[in-house]
Every structure is written in C-alpha cells, then in structure tokens.
Amino acid sequence: MLCLLLLPLLSARAEGSEPKRVVAVLYFDNNTGDSSLNVLQKGFADMMVTDLSAVEQLQLVEREKLQAIIDEQKLQRSKYFDAKTAVKLGKLVGAQYAVSGSFQAMEPQLRIDIKMFDLQTGNVLVTGQVVGLKNKLFELQQQLVTRFVTGLALKLPGPPRLKSRTPDVDTLLSYSKGIDLVDQGKLEEARVQLAAVVSKAPTFLLARERHEQLLARLKASEAKRGEVLSDVSEALGRSAEEFLRSTPAEGLDEKGSLMRLGYRSVRLQYLLRQLKPHLGTEHPNVILPGHEAQVLALLRLWHEQGIAYVQENREHFRRFHKVIEGAPYLSSMSLTLQPEDEERLRQAKYGSLAYEDDAPVSVAEFLLMGRYRTSSESFQMAPTLADQDPSVLKEGFQLLDEALQEAEATIPRLQEARARQVLELYGDALMLRGHVEEAVAKWQLFLDRFPSARAFPWISNKIKTALGVGPNLRENAGTQYNVALASCDMPAAREGYHHELNRRLQTQGYKAARAMFEELDAKCSGAKDAKFVIRGVLVSTALSAGRAGDCATFHSLSPRFLELGGSKGDLAGYLKNYVPHCLPAPATSP
Incomplete structure (x- = not known):
C-alpha cells in the first residue's frame, strides 16, 4: 500500500536525475473512540518519518517542525485526515506532498485509512486502506517500509536498518507518551518515560536515539540555565556589595x-x-x-x-x-x-x-x-x-x-532548644579536632542543665560513642581507630577507617587520604590478615582522593593495589565507573 502511495514521487529512473521530493507525514487521526490512543498519532508519524528518511530520493519533514506549526496554528484538535487541513499544513511546512491517515478501529482488527495529497493542486493522488491485528501494527508498518525500499533496490546501496522496531503496542504507547511530553516542554518527565521504554525494549533503536537526543538537550539546557543563573547571581552580588558600601x-x-x-x-x-x-x-x-x-x-x-x-x-x-x-x-x-x-x-x-x-x-x-x-x-x-x-x-x-x-538569658521556654543548638555544635567542633574529653564536657553540660530534655538520649549516645561504647558499632570503631592502629588490630582498623578518613579530610583536606593510607600500610602491612584489609582500605582511599579531585593520589596508589593482588580489570573499572575524570587523556597523534 505504501509503495503504491509513494510511487508517483519516485518515477525518476536515474540516481540524482531530479531534486528530492519533500514529503510531510501528518499525524494520523484517532477515530477508534478510545482517547487513550490519541498519542499514537505522534508515535506512528515519528516512526514513519524516521524509516522513510532512509530513502535517498525523499526529503522527510521532521516531526518536530510539524509539531511547531501545529502549536503555532493551534490545530491540536484538528482532523489531519481532512483535505483542507492536510493541504494547509503541508504547505506551511514547505512540503510538496502530504501523507495523512486515520486509525478507524482497534478491535478485533486495526484498520488504517491513508490518503496522499499533491499540495500544489490539492488533489488526492492515492487513497488506500490497510487492515491487520493491532499487536502487529508496527510489524506491518515496517514491512510496508521494507517493501518500499526493496522496490528501489537499484537506487539504494542496500536495505536500511529500520530504527522503529518495537515489540508491542504498549511499548509504542509508552514511546508516544514520551515524545508528547517533550512537545509539552516537560523534559524531565519525558526523560523518565523514554528511559523506561529503552529499558523495557533495548532493541527499539528509535526510542534509544530519542532518549539520547533528550539527554543532550537537557544537558545543554542545564548548562545554559547555569550560565543565566551565574549572570543573575553575579549582578545580585555586585548590587549587594554596592549597597553595603554606600x-x-x-x-x-x-x-x-x-x-x-x-x-x-x-x-x-x-x-x-x-x-x-x-x-x-x-x-x-x-x-x-x-x-x-x-x-x-x-x-x-x-x-x-x-x-x-x-x-x-x-x-x-x-x-x-x-x-x-x-x-x-x-x-x-x-x-x-x-x-x-x-x-x-x-x-x-x-x-x-x-x-x-x-x-x-x-x-x-x-x-x-x-x-x-x-x-x-x-x-x-x-x-x-x-x-x-x-x-x-x-x-x-x-x-x-x-x-x-x-x-x-532568653525566656525559659526557649532556653533548652537554644542551649542544645550551641552545646551540640560546640562538642561536634571539638570532637572533629580530636578533643574528646572537652567535647564530652560540653555535651554533659547540656544534660546537667536539662535532665528532662527530649534530646537527652541523643546527646547521651553521642557521649557514649565518643568514648567508644555507643549503640552504633561503626561509629564506635571510628572513635577508637587510633587505638586499633597502634596495635594493628586489623578488623577494628577496617571498621573505623572510613570514619577516621572522613574526619581527617574535613580537617586536613585532600592530602589526608594518601597520608592516612601510607600510615596504615607502613605500620601494619606485616600483620596477620593485613593484605586483604589494606587492599580494601586502599580502594576506599583512592576513590575518596579521586572524588576530591586528587587524581594524582589515585594513580600513585594503583601500583600498590596490584601488589596487594588487585586486578588491572578492577582498577580500570574503578576509574571508569567512579572517577572517570581521572582517566588519562587519550594520546594525540603527531
């Protein structure tokens, strides 16, 4: 049917003997009575445009351009199968020919009526009808396109790889909803929708392509938004500085x-x-x-x-x-x-x-x-x-x-909340710098002054954890790390290592990661069962350094990782999946 429909466009025998014919595939009207199928109009059109674009003798109008004209003309509820609407739209998008159609039924079989218009004269060149099982809708569509390109074997280097291959109607509906969300400007919702389609149907190449295009668009949009926000923030910052000065x-x-x-x-x-x-x-x-x-x-x-x-x-x-x-x-x-x-x-x-x-x-x-x-x-x-x-x-x-x-000095009903805010922060700041007894004293001061406070159990547990006997074993191990290091108690050192690394990063910066690992490695590498523990904390250290921007430490620890039995494959995986910014720059040819 599609072959007959497009035959008048392709009568030229020789490659390049005439300019490409510009064709617009309009949205197909949904006359099934089921409004949930309305979005199929866009999905079906997008698939037809994509697959027919493989024919070199045709120039297909992009669906996005068609949608822009529809939005501009406010034709969302128009009947595209109507000759007047089809001719008007086709001319507005700069086409010579327009293909329109309608879904007439879905149960028990799907029926699609098709028309082709010569937009110069407004004449209907071809009418037709295709009938098939609704679950075979996309197979039928692809078969028709394949027949069409097969009929042009002498003019094409080979049959194109169709991108619109999708397993079922539900997948097409989901895909159609995704591109409809894009048209509405709901890009984040569209990303989620198309990601689900790609996950469900990984061989649906058109969905994968549209998803990747959307991700690129979102990235560009975020970059542009960041530039705008930066400019506005800069203007606001200058204004604040000027006001305070003047x-x-x-x-x-x-x-x-x-x-x-x-x-x-x-x-x-x-x-x-x-x-x-x-x-x-x-x-x-x-x-x-x-x-x-x-x-x-x-x-x-x-x-x-x-x-x-x-x-x-x-x-x-x-x-x-x-x-x-x-x-x-x-x-x-x-x-x-x-x-x-x-x-x-x-x-x-x-x-x-x-x-x-x-x-x-x-x-x-x-x-x-x-x-x-x-x-x-x-x-x-x-x-x-x-x-x-x-x-x-x-x-x-x-x-x-x-x-x-x-x-x-404030009123009694506010004293507890404000005292807790100050004393808890005071203790945290002291604890961060290793002043355990002073931190405990500040927290205890709160407990002494407000023994019936709702926060009493929380502050009490902070004190116990600082002393290594709190309810959280990992936190206890963190506060006792230096004791474990002194005796090379490797299980205890492993439990507290990340906690202590985080504390040192906060007070010393990125250089703390390498220094802490080298300290443990130098002191305890000969201890029983040390190899497995040291390799594990090396990975934690290298990734912490890499995430902090210290790629030099990541790479400097890599040889030691291999010495401890780590594999090159694992090392490459850490680089690629966790700190890709630390990957070596590709070599340039002379």
Whole structure:
C-alpha cells in the first residue's frame, strides 16, 4: 500500500536525475473512540518519518517542525485526515506532498485509512486502506517500509536498518507518551518515560536515539540555565556589595536596617556560590588541588562579612525589639531588598531571606565545621578556615560562648532548644579536632542543665560513642581507630577507617587520604590478615582522593593495589565507573 502511495514521487529512473521530493507525514487521526490512543498519532508519524528518511530520493519533514506549526496554528484538535487541513499544513511546512491517515478501529482488527495529497493542486493522488491485528501494527508498518525500499533496490546501496522496531503496542504507547511530553516542554518527565521504554525494549533503536537526543538537550539546557543563573547571581552580588558600601548602618530606621541585613545575607550566599566551583562534588566538599589560594581568599572575605552580619544582627535586635508579656519580639522578621534585586533573588534561587536570631551560631558553624544551610541549598566544605587559621578557630568558639550566654538569658521556654543548638555544635567542633574529653564536657553540660530534655538520649549516645561504647558499632570503631592502629588490630582498623578518613579530610583536606593510607600500610602491612584489609582500605582511599579531585593520589596508589593482588580489570573499572575524570587523556597523534 505504501509503495503504491509513494510511487508517483519516485518515477525518476536515474540516481540524482531530479531534486528530492519533500514529503510531510501528518499525524494520523484517532477515530477508534478510545482517547487513550490519541498519542499514537505522534508515535506512528515519528516512526514513519524516521524509516522513510532512509530513502535517498525523499526529503522527510521532521516531526518536530510539524509539531511547531501545529502549536503555532493551534490545530491540536484538528482532523489531519481532512483535505483542507492536510493541504494547509503541508504547505506551511514547505512540503510538496502530504501523507495523512486515520486509525478507524482497534478491535478485533486495526484498520488504517491513508490518503496522499499533491499540495500544489490539492488533489488526492492515492487513497488506500490497510487492515491487520493491532499487536502487529508496527510489524506491518515496517514491512510496508521494507517493501518500499526493496522496490528501489537499484537506487539504494542496500536495505536500511529500520530504527522503529518495537515489540508491542504498549511499548509504542509508552514511546508516544514520551515524545508528547517533550512537545509539552516537560523534559524531565519525558526523560523518565523514554528511559523506561529503552529499558523495557533495548532493541527499539528509535526510542534509544530519542532518549539520547533528550539527554543532550537537557544537558545543554542545564548548562545554559547555569550560565543565566551565574549572570543573575553575579549582578545580585555586585548590587549587594554596592549597597553595603554606600549605605551606612548608622541612623537607619527599622525598614532600612532590615534591608541592610538582607543585602549582608545575600553577600554571604554570593561568596559561597563563588566558593563552590573550587570544591569537590562529594561529601565533604574538599578544596580541589591547586585551588587553595582562591579558596582562602574567598573564606577570608566570608569571615569578614560573617562577623559584620553577626554584629549588625545583634544591633538590629537591640534597637528594634519590643517586649510583650516579658518576652522580646521583633515586629518584622522579613529581610527585604530593592525591587530589582528582589527579582534577581528569585531568578538566582537564593531562597527566602529572614532575620536569624541564631546568626552567631550559623556563622560559627561555617567557620568551625564548614557547614552552611539556607532555605535553598546546603553543603559542607573542608578544610575550614578555622583549620587553616588558629585565630579563626578561637573566634568561632568565642561566638559559641557568646551564643550560650544569650541562650541562658532568653525566656525559659526557649532556653533548652537554644542551649542544645550551641552545646551540640560546640562538642561536634571539638570532637572533629580530636578533643574528646572537652567535647564530652560540653555535651554533659547540656544534660546537667536539662535532665528532662527530649534530646537527652541523643546527646547521651553521642557521649557514649565518643568514648567508644555507643549503640552504633561503626561509629564506635571510628572513635577508637587510633587505638586499633597502634596495635594493628586489623578488623577494628577496617571498621573505623572510613570514619577516621572522613574526619581527617574535613580537617586536613585532600592530602589526608594518601597520608592516612601510607600510615596504615607502613605500620601494619606485616600483620596477620593485613593484605586483604589494606587492599580494601586502599580502594576506599583512592576513590575518596579521586572524588576530591586528587587524581594524582589515585594513580600513585594503583601500583600498590596490584601488589596487594588487585586486578588491572578492577582498577580500570574503578576509574571508569567512579572517577572517570581521572582517566588519562587519550594520546594525540603527531
């Protein structure tokens, strides 16, 4: 049927004897009465266009171009089988001929009516009908295309490999839904839908091709979105810097003070966004090799802005709070910006801005732990400024001391929550740096002051874990790692290794990974059952280093991995699947 349908287009005998004929395959109308089959219109058309594109004498109009014209003309509910609509659409997409059709029935057999139009005259050149089992729909379609190209054997180097091979109707429906989601602009939903189709029917080449095209489109879209967000964020950061420089804090009314705090908060978030490209993508976000100077400069700027933020925050509260029934309140907690910057704030996705009554704690948390959390994002960098500058470590603890005093001075119903926030962070920061007894003392202070607190069991378990007797065996092993290392207790060392590695990465940066492995290897390689344990932790260390951007350590440990019985195949797999950015660059020909 399709051969007869297209025969008038292919009457030329010699290759290249006339220009290619431009053909548009329109959507097939669904006249079955089952609206769930509407999306078959697009799927069937896409498959026909794809397979007929293999015929060199034809130029097929892409389905996406057809869809763009349909959207522009608002013809979504039109009858494409109608001659007037077919001629109009065909001319709009620049075709000479148009093929349209309709699904007339699905049960017990599928019937498709077909027409072909000469768009210059509007005449119907050919009409036809095809009937078959609905579960054979795509086999029939492929057979017709195959007959068509076989009839052109003298003009083609060989039969094309059909891309639209799909196993069943359900798969086609799923595929059609996927491309319909693309047309609606729902790209992420379309990705999920087409990924499911490819997973179910891995030999469905057209679905695989469309899925790969969509992934490339999403990647390009994300890159473009990132560029736009970066530009908006840059403009917002400059505006915040200018406002803070040109608007002194002295003499501002409440509204002006809230705006200044808003711009200070934006400045802090802007600096963190500037920081993130210099950090690894895995937790903890370790400073990348070679980026130390840039990060230190940004951290010092953030530190300066953070201290100013705390001071201005306190001053705002002192000037504008009111006391109602013995409790201090602010009439407004919302931080505002100038109108043009409010829009930038939304576009750059900085999240909402609000007055922080725990500003000293949040600033101390970043200085001491590298953690920063907003309504829109959170991350943890390492090593912190406090680990690079002892004076900042002292300043961070001073902020917590002041925050604890403020917590004790607040109204009774708020004291427990605020004291816990300060003392838990205080203990965590001490524990991170190996000061176990001091950390335990801070946590115990909370338990002593609030013995009926709901958090009592949680804080109590933190103390037990720090002493190696907590409920979590892996955490216990982590806190006891150095004891296990001293005696080369390999099972205990293996259990605590990752915990201790994470702690050292947070305080020392990427160089800690290689140093920690070499320490264990040098001290305990001769111990009983050490080979298996050391090889296992070597893999953990090498991957941690690679994820932190330290590819040199990954490669420097590779020979030792082979010495310990590891295979080259495993090594290649780790590189390819876990740290592909550490793969050696391909050799270039001279």
